[in-house]
Amino acid sequence: MTTEPTVGLLTVPWRWSRRHLFQSPGSSVLTLLAAWLLWKVLPSAVNWALVKAVWSGDPAACRASGGACWAFVTEKYRLILFGIYPYDEQWRPLTAIVVFVVMMLASAHPSCWRRWLIWMWAGGLVLVGILMWGGVPGLPYVSNDRWGGLPLTLILSATGIVLSFPLALLLALGRRSRLPAVRAASVAYIELWRGVPLVSVLFMASIMFPLFLPEGITVDKLLRAQAGIILFTAAYLAENVRGGLQAIARGQFEAADALGLSYWQKTRLIILPQALRLVIPPLVGQFITTFKDTSLVVIIGLYDLLSSTKMALSDPQWRAFYIEGYVVAALIYTVFTAAMSYYSQYLERRLDRDRRRS
Amino acid sequence: MKYFLSAAAVCLTAAVSLPAQAGQTFDAVKARGTVTCGVHTGLGGFGAPDAKGEWAGLDVDVCRAVAAAVFGDAKKVRYVPLSAQQRLTALQSGEIDLLSRNTTWTMSRDTASGLLFTAVNFYDGQGFLVNKKLGVKGAKDLNGATVCVQTGTTTELNLADFARANKIELKPVTIENFEEAANAFVSGRCDAMTSDGSQLAAIRANQTPNPDDYVILPERISKEPLATAVRQGDDQWFNIVKWTFQAMIEAEERGVTSANVDDMTKSSDPNVQRLLGVTAGMGKGLGVDDKWAYNIIKQVGNYGESFERNVGHGSKLKLDRGLNALWTRGGMMYAIPVR
Numbered sequence: 058m059t060t061e062p063t064v065g066l067l068t069v070p071w072r073w074s075r076r077h078l079f080q081s082p083g084s085s086v087l088t089l090l091a092a093w094l095l096w097k098v099l100p101s102a103v104n105w106a107l108v109k110a111v112w113s114g115d116p117a118a119c120r121a122s123g124g125a126c127w128a129f130v131t132e133k134y135r136l137i138l139f140g141i142y143p144y145d146e147q148w149r150p151l152t153a154i155v156v157f158v159v160m161m162l163a164s165a166h167p168s169c170w171r172r173w174l175i176w177m178w179a180g181g182l183v184l185v186g187i188l189m190w191g192g193v194p195g196l197p198y199v200s201n202d203r204w205g206g207l208p209l210t211l212i213l214s215a216t217g218i219v220l221s222f223p224l225a226l227l228l229a230l231g232r233r234s235r236l237p238a239v240r241a242a243s244v245a246y247i248e249l250w251r252g253v254p255l256v257s258v259l260f261m262a263s264i265m266f267p268l269f270l271p272e273g274i275t276v277d278k279l280l281r282a283q284a285g286i287i288l289f290t291a292a293y294l295a296e297n298v299r300g301g302l303q304a305i306a307r308g309q310f311e312a313a314d315a316l317g318l319s320y321w322q323k324t325r326l327i328i329l330p331q332a333l334r335l336v337i338p339p340l341v342g343q344f345i346t347t348f349k350d351t352s353l354v355v356i357i358g359l360y361d362l363l364s365s366t367k368m369a370l371s372d373p374q375w376r377a378f379y380i381e382g383y384v385v386a387a388l389i390y391t392v393f394t395a396a397m398s399y400y401s402q403y404l405e406r407r408l409d410r411d412r413r414r415s
Numbered sequence: 416m417k418y419f420l421s422a423a424a425v426c427l428t429a430a431v432s433l434p435a436q437a438g439q440t441f442d443a444v445k446a447r448g449t450v451t452c453g454v455h456t457g458l459g460g461f462g463a464p465d466a467k468g469e470w471a472g473l474d475v476d477v478c479r480a481v482a483a484a485v486f487g488d489a490k491k492v493r494y495v496p497l498s499a500q501q502r503l504t505a506l507q508s509g510e511i512d513l514l515s516r517n518t519t520w521t522m523s524r525d526t527a528s529g530l531l532f533t534a535v536n537f538y539d540g541q542g543f544l545v546n547k548k549l550g551v552k553g554a555k556d557l558n559g560a561t562v563c564v565q566t567g568t569t570t571e572l573n574l575a576d577f578a579r580a581n582k583i584e585l586k587p588v589t590i591e592n593f594e595e596a597a598n599a600f601v602s603g604r605c606d607a608m609t610s611d612g613s614q615l616a617a618i619r620a621n622q623t624p625n626p627d628d629y630v631i632l633p634e635r636i637s638k639e640p641l642a643t644a645v646r647q648g649d650d651q652w653f654n655i656v657k658w659t660f661q662a663m664i665e666a667e668e669r670g671v672t673s674a675n676v677d678d679m680t681k682s683s684d685p686n687v688q689r690l691l692g693v694t695a696g697m698g699k700g701l702g703v704d705d706k707w708a709y710n711i712i713k714q715v716g717n718y719g720e721s722f723e724r725n726v727g728h729g730s731k732l733k734l735d736r737g738l739n740a741l742w743t744r745g746g747m748m749y750a751i752p753v754r
Contacts, residue, residue: 120624133466141468202495203468264501267508275510278495358456358496368464370594371457373617373731377601379594 116374126378130385133369137385140205140360140368146197150208153185157211165400167407178219185212201279205360205368207389213351213361217286218344224287225294230324232299243295250292255350258285263357282354290347297339301332334408341401345394362386440649441702444485444512449493452478453511456496459617460726460734461517461537470494474515476721477536477643477660479714481513484659484707489714503528506646513645513656520642532642533657536718537613537726538738538747540635541573544600544608544615547628554634558583563596563605565589569637574609577636597622607632611639613726613734620733655701658753662708665690665750666717668741673716676709690753697753708753718748 078088109124112131119126130137139147160181163169189208192198204212231243250258262281270276305328313323333340355364366386370379444450454475455462462472470478470492479489495511506514507529518524520532543554543562551557554577564571566589578585588605590596597618600608608615612631619629643660645653666672669687671679680691688694691712692705701707715721722739723729740746 116621136464136466136468139468141464141470144467144469200493202493260500264504267510268504270508275508278510355456356498356500358498358501360456360496364456368457371459371463373459373621376459376594376617377598377622379592 116377119378125384126375126381129369129375129378129381133372133375133382136206136369137362137366137382138206140209140365141203142205142208143197143199143203146191146199149188149191149196149199150204150206153188153208154211156181156185156188157208157215161215167404182216182219201277204279206365207362209360209365210348210351210362213283213286213354214344214348216283217290217347217351221287221291221294221347224291225298226329228291228295229298229302232295233302247292247295250289251296253289255286255289256353256356258289259353259357261285278357279359282357282359286347286351290343293343293346294340297336297343298332300339301334301336302328304335305332337404337408338401341397341404345397348393348397349390362389440509440512440646440652441655444652448486449491450478450482450485450513451493451495451511452481453495453497453502453505453514453516454478455516456498458517460613460730460732462515471725473537473721473725474517474641474643476715476725477515477656478513480659480663480711481656483710483714484655484662484701484703487704487706487710489710503530506530506644509646512652513643515643517641518644520640520644524644529647530644531647531653532644533653534660535640535642535747536660537641539611539613539639539641540738541570541609541637541639542612542615542635543632544610544619544629545606545632546603547630549606551632554632554636555581555583557585557607559586560606561586561588561604563588563590563600563608565593565596565610566591570610573637609636612737613732616734617732621731651702655703658701659707659711660718661751662690662711662753663715663718663721664741664748665753666708666712667719667748668743668750671712671717672720673713676712680709686753 079085104124106125109122111119111122111124111126111128114128116126116128119128135144135147139150142150160178163177164174185208187193187196189204189212190199190201228243228247231239232247234240234243259282262285263278266281267275309327309331310323313327318326351361352363354361355367360368363386366382370376370382452475454470454472457463458472460472462470462474465471475494478492478494482491483489485491495505497505497511497514497516502514502516502518503524505511513533514530515536517537520535524530525532543557545551545557549560551560562574562585564574564587571587571589574585574587588596588599590599593610593614596610597608599605601618601622601624608618610618612635615631619626619631623629643656645656665686666676669679669684669690671687671690676691679687680693682688682691682693685694689697691709692698692707695705698705698707704710716724719741722734722736726732726734727736728734736744736746738747740748742749
């Protein structure tokens, strides 16, 4: 027997909180603990970040207020975002950021997963290259040792992800190959690169590698770092892809063989589409990791977003306000990584729906 | 196969131990048309990009002066920002032509690392910054004091050595991040802060509520002669970089500045005439134009100007000349005669 409870003003929030916050004694304790923490932390954080904050002005004004000194960011935001890219040309890296965001959005929707996507990325990366380097009429040449900030982070991570992916597919397939030499080479590659931290890869690329070259011959610093990131990421991605390959039922392989498909046809049409769908969460996880790991290039003197923030802080007048600088850098990183992980959740839901329908 | 292996071995040997011919670096610089200069990734006053991304600083001025001497144009520099770990390798491998990056001149770097230091452009040393309220006159009065220090640096080791040598007890408060250490000191968590003198002066001028309440104690517990370095094997290039800096000090000694350098070419002082290329011949020995020093002074300025602009009282660091004053004013800067 169910009696309809009287619906008062508080009934809905009451029910909602009963279900979500106080369902069991354990969750009640956690809720109260979280509320206590917020009560302790939030007022002073809001006070610091908003109420007492200084939005523009000089360091003396910041010191006087005792709040967050967003004036530092107002003053230095172009240095943080674009590093030492020539000041008057900074619309170019800004356009490059827009190009990247558009390409990422276009790649996001499954209805766009067509062959033209590959061409779009190829064309987009060339366009970014032209924008950043210049050297064509109307765009003065800018050497890549002046690139920095957010565009550099995006270039390193997007190029790293895009170029490591094909390599990862080959490695994953190679590791499951029936040919012993191919299998051994793939295993050796993957284990070698996974056995080394990215920091040491970058160190090797930037410090040891030049010593092996004849004097006077140097390979560009950015290129060395980019190559290191691609080769490193490929090893991790390959293992993710292999996980997907192993989850495919044997019947799928046999059915494909029975249809008389060649190895490459079978792989491209039957196996990979299913395998990749299974491993979307770890793939996105790896993409996020790669995006964040690019900040390690700080040790080889490249100005990614984090190091350009650090550089902006080298001004002795503003040096005391490092927290504000790092908070802003963290926010920018969070926007990108949060977008990636929400997208991954959306994609899983959508692909699940597809599967249920079939 | 055997042939291939021995060929490979020959190539490898050639690659790692290629004897540097005289003039190799200088020839490469001239062919390229720019000087590739290794600088700090960001150290205010010494080497850091300004708000517009243009490099400026005391170390950067050395790069600009070398370009002015070689090409007559101080802008012909390509800057390569380097981390502390990279800097020596970048020079050894030929990625840069000279290193002007807050680097301490030591014997092992001069010998084992294959480098040659040309000249000290800043004499620094580790010291202590204290609040005047503490009432200490010297570092040895700091017995029992808490000292803010950045972790993982030689600064920390020097502090321990100093305490042991003087049989006093110092309580180091080690903090990973330099800015955080400075903030901790200013907010009163430690009695003293230790770091290089130039850094302490920067904290005093910019981060304390009232700089006059703070004092840098007179003792220096380490020697940090910060110098410019080139790769071994090109004596001519070594000379150019060495004399570029000498010209900047000589100009200050003779009172030649970027403002009056054109008038000074009419000077009757033979020393000034030689420096500014009025008397022909001084550039020939270096392999550069006779106007080499004129170009340096005109475009970059003499050492005193560079100092005031970047780290002195005309800058945010507000350092005193101290050891970096001319020898005639009680400092260590002593120009070798240009003759």
